[in-house]
Every structure is written in structure tokens, then in C-alpha cells.
Amino acid sequence: MSALEPTTLSAERRAGWAWRPFALTLPALVLLAAVIGYPLITIVLRSLSEPEWGVQNYAWFFGAPVNLAVLQRTFAISAWVTLVCVVCAYPYAYLMTAVGPRVRLVLVLCVLIPFWVSGVVRTLSWVILLQDSGVINSLLRSADFAGIRLIRTQTGVVIGMAQVLLPFMILPLYSVMKGIDIRLVQAARSLGARPSRAFFTVYLPLSLPGVYAGAVIVFILALGFYITPALLGGPRSTMLSTLVQTQVLSLLQWGRGGAMGVVLLVTTFLLLALAAPVMRSRHREAGRR
């Protein structure tokens, strides 16, 4: 065995590294190009070419107040859903890291089992719970409280959507939290920090990457929701996907439907681009600490 061997090996490795990861992702890239890239390009093209070349579909979109109102509402509902998910998921994910393996299994199952049930079924269950003569209102009334309007309100839609999307918040949060060395918190405590101080300066910053990851996933998934707002909401909680559906399926206006999709996509990118620097700087801060 000569002393040269390790060098040769690493050189080989270096050469290999250039293409190997790419080769491994090739199937995924091909799939993405076929099922995301191609349809997306088609949508953009149709939004600009139907019924004729030009920006008429975009002019129509921004010219109709109802479209803008619904676009704004779509983002507002998604933001509320994200907030509710963060508030509910954070303590839950933390609990998952703090308990023993058996209880953790139960907690994981509690998250995953609803996840395996179809969204429509879960939404209909919410109808039964939230409606005026439903479980919640019956309980309220039997306790001599006035009933509250939950179904066909934005509150109802946010509740239903948050429940459907909760796993997407809990799982990324949990995977980040379980990597946090809890001794750091203990160290902070031993150096005299109050529990709240130890949490806010040590634990919370370390867990933020999980919050961001979960929030982005939930927010983006929420933007495209269709069934839940349709069944739990009324006209005042209609989201953009419903309007797209009307344009494409009922009026065969593929161009207008495409334009709506593109506007939603571009607005989402813009918002994420605005949020990205905040997330990045927080990461660095967290790393420094």
C-alpha cells in the first residue's frame, strides 16, 4: 500500500461528486419537469394567449373588485390558519420531545391518524360539530349560553383548515425540536435565568427554523384550499380556488383561470421573498447564540 493511495481516492471522489448527486436527483427532476414544469408553462401561456395574445386576462382580473377582494381574503385566511397552527402545534411538538417513547407514539398517532383520513370526511365532521344545531352549539345552549355562529363564517373555515393542516406544522417543528440539546436550557437556568428567559433566549430561537419551515408549508397549502372553505364557509369566505374553478369548469375560460393561478403564485413568491431575509437573519442570530 503506497502513501499515494488516499490522495487518488479523494481525487476520484471529488471528480465523482460533480455529477453523482445530480444523477441521483435526475428521476425527481424529470418528474417535476413533467408534472409541474410543463403544466405550469402551459398555464402561463394560456393565460396570455386565450382568447388572443395579450394581457387581457390580467386586465380583467385586476379590473374586477370581486377578484381583488377574494385574493386579499385568500391571503388573510391563510395567514390566520398559519397563526392558529403555530400556536397549537408549538406546545404539542414540544410535548412530543419531552415525554417517553410510549406516550410519544400515542402523540404521533394522534397527529397522523386524522392525516390519513380524507380531507372531505374531516371537513364534514366539522360541519356536524360547528353547525347551528351542532355539537358545540348544543353544549353551549344546554349550559345556558347563547349559541354562536361558527359554520359559514371565516372563523369556522379557519378552525377546519387549521385542523386539516396541523400535521404539516407539528412534524417539521418536532424534527427540529428533538435536535435541540435541552442541556442548553438547563445551563441557562443554572446561570440564573428565569424559566421564561431561558425559553425566549435559548429554546425559542433554536426552534425557529422548525416554525418557519412549518409556517411556509401550511401557508402555501392553505392558499390552494378548496373543499374546506366551500363546505364550512359561506360566500364571505370564498377563496380564490373556487373562482378559478368557476372560470375553468363552468365558463371554459382557461385563460382567465390561468391568470388567476399565476397571480396567486406570483403574489406568494413575492411574500416569501419578503419574508426570506427576516428568516435568514433570525437563523444567523440563533446560530450565534
Next chain:
Amino acid sequence: MLKSKLVGLGAALTLGVLTTAAFAQDKPVAGEVKEGSLKGKTLTFVSYGGIYQDGQAAALKEFVDKSGVKLLNDGPTEIAKLQAQVESGNVTWDVVDTGDLPPYVHCGKLFQKLDLSKLDVSKIPEGQVGECSVPAMNYGVVLMYNKEKYKDNPPQSWADFFDTEKFPGVRALDGSGDPTGGLLEQAFKVAGGDPKAMTAADIDKAIDVIRKLGPDTIYWKTGAESQQLAESGEADMLMMWTGRAMTAVKNGAKYAPAWQDWLVVMDQMTIPVGVKDTDAAYALLNAYLGKQSQEILAQQTSYTPINNDAQPKVDQSVAAFLTNTPERQTQGYKQNIKFWVENFPLAQEKWSALMAGN
């Protein structure tokens, strides 16, 4: 030379006579199908799934058994999907069940103009055969009200439905998709207009009448939801499909129909442009229109059959909601199809704005 030409002429003549004879023999009779005539062929029938399509499949069973055709069921019907098929020249849907307006809106473009010599339409109720469609079944949109809430003073018409002062209570309307032309005409009448003289500008007036029902108004998204609204008592007055109204009452909902001006609606049967075997599609349609098929359909789905001779054996609760009795026929209100076909995009735009809370 001459001889062979003569022979050729003779052969042509004979062939001509034979084909004429064959045509005479082939004059279609609704419900009849030739034994083994479609052996080895495949037809795809597209409808809306659920009990309805199951009933249609049962109605077509004899046709399948006799003709030897392989029948595939697909769905739900989406005009956008059909458009994509027609535009790409690859039409896999042979016979398509649609809502009442699309065959008129897209006649000749997505749906074939029907050759009525290939169908027996003599038993179809009057005025229901379109240029591109025959009816698939009849049903109604009916006003259902809570008997316990309105007791001795029940609503009797759409005018009462829109009168929230005289008849307080939560209303529920069909928000499942397209606007219902007949309802908009009734709303326009409440606004003081004459539905027969309705113009495009009047659509707004009609929609305003509906908007005035207020923010508590429920727009149901599915037939099942409308049924649930009646069974749970969430809504005091509902606009409902007769099939769902029947099931709700059967399940114990204390609701009753106000039949005056119930809205006549139907599903349509169509053959898309560009199907591979048009004659096979016609054979299916013709079998579907038969008396026996229509009886099976009505018995399984509780929808009203579209063959005048059909006498389905149904129990009383179903019979109470069939719409082809003489009494119902005089009470029914027919929308102005021509007007709604011409103004479909405009009406849809206004309607979906209402549906989006604006």
C-alpha cells in the same frame, strides 16, 4: 366492356335497393337493440356518479347484455375535460350526461347535432329534445319549507321565498355551481319585472333580489348538504332538488314542498363531437330512451322518467316527488332556455360574484 359496366350498374342498383330496405328495417324503436350488434366494441358512458349513475347503468344493462358491447363508466361530467378531449382530437367519452344548458351553449362545437332518424324520440315529453341533446331524466327544483316553523301560514310561491318580512327565517339556495335560470326569472318577477321580457341588464336586478335575502342566507354546495340542512333544521326554507327533498322527507325532515312554479330542470344525454363510433353511441341513446330502461332508472333513482309510457313501480314517498303527473305539469315553471344560453357567461359572472360575497 359494356357488359361489365351493365353488371356494375345492376350491382349498384341492387345494392341501393338493399340499403333502402335495410334503412326501412332500421327505423329505430326506443329501447330496442339488435342481438350481438356491438360485439367487440367498447363504449364509455359519463355521468355524475353515485346512485344516479348506478341507476343509469342498471337501465342500460339489457342493452349491454343484448348488444354485446363493453360499457365503461366514467365521471363526473366536466365540460372542461370534454373540451380538452375534443380539442386534442382524442375523445374517449362516447355518451355524456350533462346539466341542462351545456348542450345548448356548446351545440355543434363540443356536442354533435343529433340525427333524429337514428333515435326514437316519439315518447319523450314535449319540448325536451334539443338540437344536440335528448333528456336523461327530469326533476325539479322545488321550494321546501319547515312545516313546524310556518304552521298555518306556509309560503306558497317564490315570491314568499324572497319575502323575508312576511316569512322570516333562514333561506338556503343552490350554490353548487351554475346559476339556476328559473330562479333568477322568479327573482326578477319579485323585482317587478316580466321574465318573458328579460334583458341582459335585468340579470343584476334579479341577483339583487337574492342578495337582499341577507348575510344569513346559506348557499349549499352539494345536494347532500341541502338534504342535511333540512334534516337538521338549519334552514327554514330551501331551494332543493326533488330527489334530495324526497330523501330528506323520507328521513323524517318535517318539511313540505310548495309546488307552485317549481322549476323544471333536466339532465341531458349527448354525443360529443369526434367520438370514434357514432352509431354505437346512438344505439346506446336509443336503448336508454326505452320504456323499460326508464322504469328501471326511475325505480332506482327516484328521478322522473322521460319516456311517456314508463310506469315505474315506486312507493308513495317517491311518487309524491315525481314531476310528470298532470297536476305537476301544470304547476311547473320552464326557464327561458334561449335567454340563458345567450347570456350564460354574463349570468355566471354576476352569480359567482354573489357567491364570493360581493
